[in-house]
Amino acid sequence: xxxxxxxxxxxxxxxxxxxxxxxxxxxxxxxxxxxxxxxxxxxxxxxxxxxxxxxxxxxxxxxxxxxxxxxxxxxxxxxxxxxxxxxxxxxxxxxxxxxxxxxxxxxxxxxxxxxxxxxxxxxxxxxxxxxxxxxxxxxxxxxxxxxxxxxxxxxxxxxxxxxxxx
Numbered sequence: 444x445x446x447x448x449x450x451x452x453x454x455x456x457x458x459x460x461x462x463x464x465x466x467x468x469x470x471x472x473x474x475x476x477x478x479x480x481x482x483x484x485x486x487x488x489x490x491x492x493x494x495x496x497x498x499x500x501x502x503x504x505x506x507x508x509x510x511x512x513x514x515x516x517x518x519x520x521x522x523x524x525x526x527x528x529x530x531x532x533x534x535x536x537x538x539x540x541x542x543x544x545x546x547x548x549x550x551x552x553x554x555x556x557x558x559x560x561x562x563x564x565x566x567x568x569x570x571x572x573x574x575x576x577x578x579x580x581x582x583x584x585x586x587x588x589x590x591x592x593x594x595x596x597x598x599x600x601x602x603x604x605x606x607x608x609x
Contacts, residue, residue: 452607456572457489460517460524468495469514469561470506470530478506479516482563485542489502491526491567491609496547499518499561515565526550526570526609534560567609574604 452517460466472478480503486494493515497503507513507530517524536555539562543555551557 452605453490453609454492454528454531454575456524456570456607456609459572460526461487463493463517463519465485466495467492467518468503468530468565469516470503471512472506473508473509478503479559482515483546485544486563491570492528493565493567494542495563495565496539496542496544496550497532497561497563498550498559499532499534499543500559502560503563507532513563513565515567521575522573523575524570524572526567527563528565528567528569528609531564531566533564535562538562570607571606571609572605573608 463484465483467479468482469477469479482495482497484493485496504588513528513530515526515528517526539555539560542562543559547560548554551560
């Protein structure tokens with residue numbers, strides 16, 4: 444679909460989502476539907492892999508065990524992204540120690556050693572992004588006004604919208 448090099452697409456996606464604190468995690472429920480919930484991002488890597496903190500007794504743990512194929516979505520005023528991948532539940536104390544945030548004490552009062560704490564590792568496989576912020580947003584608005592005046596639909600370029608294999 445895109446003329447850009449794969450590494451450029453990955454960089455555009457990462458640059459769009461790198462400052463997000465939260466993402467929506469979408470899992471498959473036991474009944475066959477989809478279940479979405481906001482999750483605080485513990486770590487987002489340049490390859491779009493993500494670590495999320497959770498309670499081991501949360502329903503999402505069983506949902507991931509039943510079907511580890513999940514989606515993370517990101518949204519801001521000017522940008523959107525959806526990344527598909529595979530989730531794994533980890534009980535790795537060294538990882539918890541490395542990523543620990545004092546803000547997590549709200550959910551884990553015993554701190555890093557709370558027996559309920561677990562990490563979800565999200566291995567990104569493919570992503571899609573829509574960037575309508577900053578310079579890309581201005582460029583899109585210009586193209587949209589021009590298209591409107593001509594009675595056409597504005598076109599996105601590769602920096603504004605793209606699909607990426609990760």
